[in-house]
Amino acid sequence: MSDLFGKMAEALIAGNIAGAQDLTKQAIDAGEEPQTILSDGLLPGMDVVGKRFKANDMFIPEVILSAKTMHAAMEILRPLLSEGDAKSAGTVIIGTVEGDLHDIGKNLVAMMLEGGGFDVVDLGTNVTPQQFVDGVKAHKPQLIGMSALLTTTMPKMELTIKALQEAGLRDQVKVMAGGAPVTQQFVDKIGGDAYGANAAAVVDIAKELTA
Ligand code: B12
Known part of the structure; x- marks a missing residue:
């Protein structure tokens, strides 16, 4: 699974919207918890984006594309995330x-x-x-x-x-x-x-x- 999460992070960094969505679906089909997909797959990718950005290895249009990719993957995850929460944390x-x-x-x-x-x-x-x-x-x-x-x-x-x-x-x-x-x-x-x-x-x- 770490391989799939690794690919997910790569897709985010590359701003590959279709790829990130496809990998998110694959992780769901493989039985991963939505929260785990978010914390172990998508967020580490955005972390790298933030760090590269600070180091001037990535620029604003790329950061914006990565953020759009994150949104696209979240469209798939969001309904599952709320489904899992029987009780709201607040x-x-x-x-x-x-x-x-x-x-x-x-x-x-x-x-x-x-x-x-x-x-x-x-x-x-x-x-x-x-x-x-x-x-x-x-x-x-x-x-x-x-x-x-x-x-x-x-x-x-x-x-x-x-x-x-x-x-x-x-x-x-x-x-x-x-x-x-x-x-x-x-x-x-x-x-x-x-x-x-x-x-x-x-x-x-x-x-x-x-x-
Ligand atoms: C992308 C960006 C833009 C994009 C914004 C697109 C968008 N939809 O957000 C655009 C091109 C529109 C833009 C415009 C401007 N920008 Co700008 N921008 C940036 C840039 C490059 C990245 C910001 C970013 O998204 N980082 C990535 C995210 C993930 O990190 P983050 O925002 O820090 O968030 C993390 C944490 O801080 C924290 N966090 C954030 N919010 C919250 C809230 C809570 C409650 C909690 C708990 C945590 C938390 O968690 C987040 C995730 O880990 C920064 C440079 C930088 N290094 O920060 C400049 C920067 C912020 N911009 C800057 C400037 C000057 C501007 C403009 C004035 C430029 C201009 N002359 O027109 C305009 C202002 C527009 C406006 N009125 O807001 C300056 C600010 C300088 C200063 N000291 O005030 C910076 C620092 C660039 C620079 N070095 O000069 N910008």
């Missing part, structure tokens, strides 16, 4: 903060959370503090996740926490934050509950916060 609202359109990392985090049994409400990108507040009112999540990739949009995370406080909702939700420029120190400073460095760590963090 509800999470996730979004990229106002002014910021980067969503590749946020989408990976959302996929991991779904894979980990959470109901995920994805508010998309360019999400204002008020939209987060409205989302909390509408969906009553246990957790919100904010993503920011620009140093200029990081302050919106603090404004979102302030907006939650002003709306009297801060005590009802835990707040986690991530994105390349975000640090533990920053999250502590703005009064968040947890920092997530990557998608692989996020399910454990979310489970700890909602326990």
Whole structure:
């Protein structure tokens, strides 16, 4: 099976949509758990993409193609992931903060959370503090996740926490934050509950916060 997972990772890195979908189907037919396919096949591929990217071995169009490939494989996995969860682990609202359109990392985090049994409400990108507040009112999540990739949009995370406080909702939700420029120190400073460095760590963090 590790061979199949290895090929799956390669297909993701290469942005081979049809190949990744076909390998995902093969893994399902071979009886692999959907969660295992996600964590051992698809995510390691995206990890490599992230690392190559940082090392300037891959460029934006390739990263975007890999992300599209991940989405295509997830289309096949998603129905099976939710089927397996008899009980939801909780509800999470996730979004990229106002002014910021980067969503590749946020989408990976959302996929991991779904894979980990959470109901995920994805508010998309360019999400204002008020939209987060409205989302909390509408969906009553246990957790919100904010993503920011620009140093200029990081302050919106603090404004979102302030907006939650002003709306009297801060005590009802835990707040986690991530994105390349975000640090533990920053999250502590703005009064968040947890920092997530990557998608692989996020399910454990979310489970700890909602326990
Ligand atoms: C792809 C990309 C784009 C794409 C975005 C496509 C898309 N749909 O997302 C496009 C081309 C549109 C783009 C545009 C811009 N970009 Co850009 N972009 C990037 C790039 C190359 C990669 C980001 C990425 O997807 N990484 C891969 C993912 C998997 O990693 P990640 O996002 O960090 O997410 C992981 C973790 O951080 C964490 N995480 C992320 N979110 C969350 C949330 C939670 C709750 C948790 C727990 C964890 C978590 O888990 C994720 C998975 O492991 C980065 C460079 C870089 N090295 O980061 C620049 C970068 C972020 N962009 C940059 C800039 C400047 C811009 C533009 C302003 C460029 C311009 N002049 O137009 C615009 C801004 C547009 C806007 N308003 O948002 C700068 C930011 C500089 C800064 N310090 O602020 C960077 C760093 C490039 C650089 N070195 O200059 N960009």
